[in-house]
Amino acid sequence: MIRAAGAALLVSLVAAPAAGQTFRGAVHGVAVRHNEIDAALSATGFGVGGVVGARRDRLAIEVRGYWAEIDPDDEDAASFRVIQGDVRVSFLLLRALAFEVGAGRRAIDPDFITQDVGLFRAGLLSEYALTRTASIWARGAYLIAPQFSGGGSSDLSVEVGLGTAFGFGNGRFRVIGEYEFQRIDREVERREVPIQVTVVRVGLEVGF
Amino acid sequence: MRAWPAPTLAVVLVLAGCSAARAQQHPALRQAITAYENLNFAAAIANARFALEQRPSRDDRIIAYEVLGFAYGALDSAAQALDAFKELIFLDPNREPDPQRVSPRITSLYASALGQVLIVRRLAVDSTSFVAGEGSVPIRFQVSRAARAVTRIVGPEMDAVIDSQLVTALTPIEVRWRTVRAGRPVPPGRYQIIVAGIEGGNEYAATTAVRVQHTPVDTLPHRTNLEGYREQPEFEQPPRDWRPLGIAVLYAGLSSAATLALEDTDLGGGVKPAVFGVSLGALLTGVAMSLKKPDPRPIPAAIEFNRLLRAQIGQINAEIARENEERRRKTTMIVVPVEDGS
Numbered sequence: 081m082i083r084a085a086g087a088a089l090l091v092s093l094v095a096a097p098a099a100g101q102t103f104r105g106a107v108h109g110v111a112v113r114h115n116e117i118d119a120a121l122s123a124t125g126f127g128v129g130g131v132v133g134a135r136r137d138r139l140a141i142e143v144r145g146y147w148a149e150i151d152p153d154d155e156d157a158a159s160f161r162v163i164q165g166d167v168r169v170s171f172l173l174l175r176a177l178a179f180e181v182g183a184g185r186r187a188i189d190p191d192f193i194t195q196d197v198g199l200f201r202a203g204l205l206s207e208y209a210l211t212r213t214a215s216i217w218a219r220g221a222y223l224i225a226p227q228f229s230g231g232g233s234s235d236l237s238v239e240v241g242l243g244t245a246f247g248f249g250n251g252r253f254r255v256i257g258e259y260e261f262q263r264i265d266r267e268v269e270r271r272e273v274p275i276q277v278t279v280v281r282v283g284l285e286v287g288f
Numbered sequence: 289m290r291a292w293p294a295p296t297l298a299v300v301l302v303l304a305g306c307s308a309a310r311a312q313q314h315p316a317l318r319q320a321i322t323a324y325e326n327l328n329f330a331a332a333i334a335n336a337r338f339a340l341e342q343r344p345s346r347d348d349r350i351i352a353y354e355v356l357g358f359a360y361g362a363l364d365s366a367a368q369a370l371d372a373f374k375e376l377i378f379l380d381p382n383r384e385p386d387p388q389r390v391s392p393r394i395t396s397l398y399a400s401a402l403g404q405v406l407i408v409r410r411l412a413v414d415s416t417s418f419v420a421g422e423g424s425v426p427i428r429f430q431v432s433r434a435a436r437a438v439t440r441i442v443g444p445e446m447d448a449v450i451d452s453q454l455v456t457a458l459t460p461i462e463v464r465w466r467t468v469r470a471g472r473p474v475p476p477g478r479y480q481i482i483v484a485g486i487e488g489g490n491e492y493a494a495t496t497a498v499r500v501q502h503t504p505v506d507t508l509p510h511r512t513n514l515e516g517y518r519e520q521p522e523f524e525q526p527p528r529d530w531r532p533l534g535i536a537v538l539y540a541g542l543s544s545a546a547t548l549a550l551e552d553t554d555l556g557g558g559v560k561p562a563v564f565g566v567s568l569g570a571l572l573t574g575v576a577m578s579l580k581k582p583d584p585r586p587i588p589a590a591i592e593f594n595r596l597l598r599a600q601i602g603q604i605n606a607e608i609a610r611e612n613e614e615r616r617r618k619t620t621m622i623v624v625p626v627e628d629g630s
Binding site: 122211280 | 531532535536539540542543544546547550551552554555556557558559562563565566567569570573574576577580582583
């Protein structure tokens with residue numbers, strides 16, 4: 081059902097380009113800080129990612145993902161890989177304020193080194209055009225009913241992000257930099273096992 | 289011998305001028321002019337009549353009859369003077385004594401002679417050009433007596449009477465030829481204009497000729513502007529301001545504060561460098577965009593004004609295009625008088 085709706089939305093955006101419609105895509109390097117349970121299990125890694133998005137009038141859709149190789153701070157712990165994908169759909173409410181919903185999934189390889197997470201989100205996105213070629217945005221969302229590969233639940237799960245981009249010339253190419261901070265207060269059998277992930281992206285965006 | 293008043297002497301000068309203009313004069317005619325200049329009218333008459341008996345050229349005959357008319361007029365021989373002037377009028381209908389320089393007696397005799405013959409004189413056509421169907425060629429003439437004047441055009445694929453009217457003596461008449469036949473411009477070529485004066489059994493015709501040429505009608509140039517109106521600049525350069533920096537501070541501050549408030553420090557560090565790094569990048573972007581020359585700002589009123597102006601010019605050009613389409617179907621007629629014999 082959700083897949084069908086997403087596909088229909090994507091087709092409606094792509095199938096009939098029109099005035100007021102823009103597309104953009106970006107590739108970026110990623111730095112990931114993964115914290116879980118306590119400081120001893122913190123890990124840091126780097127990887128690559130990408131994003132594609134389309135906007136038509138008030139409606140926008142964005143699909144993004146990254147892959148990163150994560151090394152725990154504890155040298156005795158095993159490294160792992162993170163693959164995360166997110167989709168977000170936003171509807172512009174005001175000039176610089178949009179309502180945003182979406183879903184995401186973070187997969188860990190090898191399994192069970194840490195938690196795979198699947199989630200839905202609902203929040204607000206505010207993007208402001210500083211000039212014709214530069215913009216800044218901030219977003220905040222409540223993560224709805226996250227699911228974990230190791231079970232458990234979460235009462236409070238939120239994410240916050242900040243990004244900026246600036247371009248040269250006609251603004252077709254822009255340098256972007258942003259971070260996303262995600263906090264999930266996971267509980268398993270009334271035991272707190274929180275997860276905190278910070279992702280920094282720096283890359284190059286092309287729009288048309 | 290009688291002494292003649294100054295106007296008569298002036299006539300002599302006229303004749304002398306004529307003789308100077310005609311180098312092919314018969315010797316007897318030159319003697320006649322000399323005799324007239326010496327007021328020896330009898331000798332002038334004798335020499336002029338002798339010259340006429342020698343089959344002189346048309347120009348010499350004109351001079352001879354003029355000398356005869358003037359000399360008989362000077363001798364008060366009205367009947368002979370009238371006869372001579374009639375011959376002169378038939379030979380050269382447009383020639384007449386200048387009333388400012390010639391004795392009234394002689395001009396009176398000439399006028400009497402003119403009233404006794406039927407001729408068409410002063411037939412003239414001016415060069416002209418016009419769009420076929422929208423103009424005409426003026427044909428002017430006079431008839432010496434009250435008569436019916438019939439104007440006829442003869443040319444390529446055409447022999448038609450274009451006008452017939454009763455005219456009074458010596459009244460300037462103007463007939464207009466539209467150069468259109470059966471709704472179409474007459475073909476280019478040489479056309480003879482014949483004006484005949486008809487009075488009872490008498491008829492006299494004068495002719496002249498014109499050459500008719502066709503050229504396309506000039507088309508109108510398209511407009512690129514509207515007089516009195518100029519396109520307005522659609523963008524203006526706004527003054528520099530620090531709004532981008534202010535916005536960046538606001539966004540970075542709120543995001544950083546929220547992130548740091550939500551951070552669970554028990555889970556280990558690593559969040560702050562990311563937050564501060566990206567926030568610093570956002571602030572630098574804000575500073576750079578504040579220091580940068582601002583983007584030109586559209587002026588809606590000017591854009592609308594220019595849109596209306598372009599629409600107006602487009603409308604005018606559409607009308608010009610229609611007019612030019614119409615003009616391309618038309619023909620400009622160029623009418624030039626030519627020598628009757630050419």
